[in-house]
Amino acid sequence: MLTEVTATRYVTPLREGGSLPGLVEAVDDQGTYAAYVMKFTGAGQGRKTLVAEVICGQLARALGLRVPRPTGIRLDPVLGLGEPDQQVQALLKASGGLNLGMDFLSGALGFDPLAYPIDPAEAGRVVWFDALVNNVDRSWRNPNMLLWHGDLWLIDHGASMIWHHNWRTAETAAAKPYDASDHALAPFRPDVAAAAAELAPLVTEELLASAAADVPDEWLVDEPGFEDPDAVRRAYVAALLPRAKTIHERIQLPEPQRKGATQ
Structure with a gap:
């Protein structure tokens, strides 16, 4: 299960994300304060975005990929009362209870394929993982990767596993190919065959x-067609x-990459 902390201060919105994540300060039960990137249950995409973040993030971490550690963040809606931004205020008021936080990678830089x-091998592992979870949001337009202390970190998996928005089509959707033609790492000749040989046996x-067990029950209750949260977890x-x-x-992948063309 996720470690839980309590939000004490909303610092600033991070407007790069479509769901308006925010930088918050929170305290754990030992009295330790830390900064987190927080995603909200009251955002437009709802709690399924948070479910995808947890499952994909924990799975990636187990496979040796770098993803910020997820944490449950308890939010008292009263924190929204003093926010001057009406959009942020409404979001905080709508997100009382348990939300999702990720460790804030202070000083991290956005991934630039021309500079890094x-x-x-690494490109292949990332592309293979994104194919596994059907992540449609790691294109060259929006890489959703950071450089931190010289290493590549993956962020923002809320747009993955799109079949969970319509479980009746899950089997068909999960069987479809993965279009990596616009993937941010496609120009780096990703070795997906080697990645599959390494990672697939681990899954x-x-x-x-x-990974599914780390999703809190309250984000899975009342899912249409399922009797309880554990049934939803089994579906994933x-x-x-x-x-x-x-x-x-x-x-x-694009044909030039298949033939081993350089960037």
Whole structure:
């Protein structure tokens, strides 16, 4: 389960994200204060964005990819009363209870493909992972990657696993190919075959169940077609487990990258 902290101060909105995440200060039960990037249940995409962030983030971390650690953040809507920005005020008021935070990577820089080359092995692992979770939001237009202390970090997985917005189509959707033609790392000749050989055997039912278990019950209750939160968790496992075995065969990269062309 996620560690929980309590929000004490809303610092500033991070307007790069469509769901208007914010930088907040929070305190844990030991009295330690820290900064987090917070995503809200009251945002337009709703709690499924937070579910995707947790499952994808925990799965990526288990596979050795760098993703900021997720944390549950309790928010008292009263924090919104003093906000001068009406949009932010409304968001805070609508998000009372448990929200999602990620460790704030202070000083991190946005990924620039012209300034930071990625080797084919690392590019392959990222592309393969994004294909597994069907992340449609890591294009060259919006890389959703950061450079922190010289390493590549992945952020913003809320647009992944789009089949969970319509569970009746989950089996069909999860079986579809992954179009990586616009992927931010496509120019780096990603070695997806090597990534699949390394990572696919690690994606077991137990690993997926562990990632899904970290999603709080209150973000899964009342899901249409499911009797309880555990049934929803099993649905995520059922969608991802078979996909891990074969998705590398259905990753669609631009033809120049397939032939080994350089940037």
